[in-house]
Amino acid sequence: MRKKLKWVKMGVRYSSLSLCSPTHQNHQSFRLATFTCDTKQKSNFSFYPTDKDRIFNTHYRRVSLFAITQFSICGLHSRIGNLKCGRVKEMETRQGIATKEALNLQSVDQDLVQKMVYDALVWSSLHGLVVGDRSVQRSGKVPGVGLVHAPFALLPVSFPESHFREACELAPIFNELVDRVSLDGKFLQESLSRTKKVDPFTSRLLDIHSKMLELNKKEDIRLGLHRSDYMLDEQTKSLLQIEVNTISSSFSGLSCLVSELHRSLIIHYGERLGLDSKKVPGNSAVIQFAEAMAKAWTEYNNARALVLVVVQSEEHNMYDQHWLSSVLKERHNVTTIRKTLAEIDAEGELLPDGTLLVGGQVIAVVYFRAGYAPTDYPSESEWRARLLMEQSSAVKCPSISYHLAGTKKIQQELAKPNVLERFLDNKEDIAKVRKCFAGLWSLDDSEIVSKAIENPELYVMKPQREGGGNNIYGEDVKETLLRLKKDGTDEDAAYILMQRIFPSVSLTFLMRDGICHKDHAISELGIYGAYLRIKEKVIMNEQSGYLMRTKVASSNEGGVAAGFAVLDSLYLT
């Protein structure tokens, strides 16, 4: 039964959203009307179990500004509650503008949703869309036990094709930009000099970087597996970059599976939903990442050498990582080993020629899925391991300079006038990159600090250090800025200010722990980029698939209570 759906433009105040609101439908799109909504960026993308992204979130509560509908697969209970929290008023002050309408999830009959939910859960289990369940012991250490489906959205989120293409086109430019910036040691050191004073973590990274500069260490083979994250600002209709990840860009494995899952569901149920599976873009992130790694391994030119995956001692997102290793093995016959930084310190060895041995085995490529956060370095042991690897001739993904080139401070420096021009030649490329930059400022810009104190809801304060979960929003921006101003210390160098992005909000079915939650959510698009360069020769410079993440839009103010996030894919409109 094909439902008749049509586009209708509708103005609606944010506060008018309710589960009973009348909506119109469109045959190409399928989440409830999108609304302008101010929301916290990035840091609340709280994937339950991730590696890098895990630390975005340490708390979830199912608190929603909207109604939450839960339905269980056992299927017999259904709960509808209306939970309101104190921040509604503040959010109401923002005018919501519906840009387009999508399939009204309200109109999808419960029976159909339950079938899709069941099929999606089965699909995840059969196809390895899984994570370790934190509630089960050993699930972060031993593979094969304590598995649970990864959190995912039941259906993909509508996304304008033009913006998707725009983001894809940016990938090779950012790949190149990171490489160029990484070569300018002086720029990195100078840009981060104030940060160094207040952030011990960045300081240690810079120390390693300095040592490499002193040694005049050259990285002839440079491998970048990046992910640039964007949000679509609803007011300006522009694609704005949240950040570039140059270390531990996660979900290349699971994101491909979510795209496949959505295609599969749409193939089976699309007619009833009015959807076309071909509008979910193909996603081969894991294949392309594996290919880039395999090429780097080949360039290292030692048939017995391995890829070293640097891991945390406990990792609930291990299957995402295993997918990459699996593709590397099956497609390229390249073997990976997994070691923590502490293990590398214990088992690692540097031969006089720079060869890195770990447990007596030659390492061709070091792939970091740990080492991006201060907590990854609980002792000097871990720093020794990091330095050891950096000194070696192994291909580092990333090298210390790639790592530093991905910091928020560098992102902010690049946004300054005439800085991009130092690194990129092509004017069109520069324009494209500049277009996606949100407003980015350092706190020594007193004019912008004053503006932010005046309108704190238009800004996000981001701490320099990686990982998220520490961003400052709303009134807290004002308070923090005032305190820093009063203190007059260097602490302000630990932050950057960023323009707050207001993405659209859409009604979404979010699947977690076997339960389907219907809630309003916002999405963030990540575009993977793979880059491989041997001296002057660029071997590979590609956009390499995508990641969509969607999180509950509720209570996203001031970090009061974070909603939860799910893996998603997109549906081109």
Next chain:
Amino acid sequence: MRKKLKWVKMGVRYSSLSLCSPTHQNHQSFRLATFTCDTKQKSNFSFYPTDKDRIFNTHYRRVSLFAITQFSICGLHSRIGNLKCGRVKEMETRQGIATKEALNLQSVDQDLVQKMVYDALVWSSLHGLVVGDRSVQRSGKVPGVGLVHAPFALLPVSFPESHFREACELAPIFNELVDRVSLDGKFLQESLSRTKKVDPFTSRLLDIHSKMLELNKKEDIRLGLHRSDYMLDEQTKSLLQIEVNTISSSFSGLSCLVSELHRSLIIHYGERLGLDSKKVPGNSAVIQFAEAMAKAWTEYNNARALVLVVVQSEEHNMYDQHWLSSVLKERHNVTTIRKTLAEIDAEGELLPDGTLLVGGQVIAVVYFRAGYAPTDYPSESEWRARLLMEQSSAVKCPSISYHLAGTKKIQQELAKPNVLERFLDNKEDIAKVRKCFAGLWSLDDSEIVSKAIENPELYVMKPQREGGGNNIYGEDVKETLLRLKKDGTDEDAAYILMQRIFPSVSLTFLMRDGICHKDHAISELGIYGAYLRIKEKVIMNEQSGYLMRTKVASSNEGGVAAGFAVLDSLYLT
């Protein structure tokens, strides 16, 4: 590094088995020397979570006559214990004869085993070789939660190619035999008449069967998805049938995956083990079963009709079933629904023309993954559902007569002189079938009863009812036979006597719950057969893949303590 292995014939007493026993090696085989060992048949094949096979086992203890080595993937502890139980002496009375030697697992270095264990656990998680973990709530009801890898053997078990071919060749003959027997209502009723008196479950099945005979109900489309189970008797070097499963033949989905897993491990580690992945036979059980079902669905000729999977309300082996449904959907675009017998009673409806509706949807094929055990019928509701489906025009897999044709009593009747000749025409086929029959007797054969009382260790007493776990061994055979003789009731009709089979024992790595156990184990080979007939026309009659199951050989006497079983595949020698 290819290990040099060679065949050596070796006589060894069973009691001489130890983890330190010197062994010889063979380059085509890889489990420790095989020994003659008397062992319990079939009923102890205690897969942790299965559907039909689940009830084989209600208890496990890690009690072994041999040493047990456990090693954890967290990897750092290793335990070796020597547990002996009181039955060693009895087992020592049997002379063991090593027929061939295999790779000495003792000689495989721990590091290599740990790598394989890790890779195998990862592989299982990524490829859907999973079951519901009984220790996690909802894992038997909600897909996607509480997943754990299915129990599996780390490497396939050596099996002579000639015997494997023999078993494969038997599949279409048994398919045909079941069909022929099913058409002889009188034979079924008469053969089971004494059983009917003492076994209420068989009695209820016979009642339904009688009703169908009275109605002169014909099944024009007859679909059989069978599995014939065998053990290789070490003393006689013959392949002996344990039973034919005509209802709920499980593991068509997971068995294919285990074959793939073993191939994958051998591709990566085979050189160090001296193994060749091509010697693991291809296994497309699930594809062939799905094809047979799809063909039956096509013959039913209603494009909107569904396949109804009759399930238990809680099913930890659901993913095995989901694989079949998934292949059916992806390859043939046939949709399945899952219902319990109670739900079918509530939602089922029979139209005047015989059409079966469940929840208002037309059912083309009823596929039973429940309904084979008395516990599946806790009330009259379930029996009503069974009768309703039997009365309908839907294709039943199995029909009541296929179900009855797979009972142990019929197996025993078929083993009587001149009975096969009633159903099969081809003399060669008859000879092949007869060759695989173990000795099978009813308890009204006083001569054999006397022999069994004299040498109880040479017999197994099998209760008529399906499912296993209730077989009687050793001294208990003697005691039970003496009691029945004394009582002089009809209770003896509830059992058959079967020749006890003595399969070879080999050292095996058994994986369960993320932990690798090294123990001596025995294996049972199941050969799937798919059969589809439309009136006089045989549409499909195929051998359809295989299932190897391996269980700890220890304490398999008298049902004292069952070892645990794992899914396995085979390595042709």
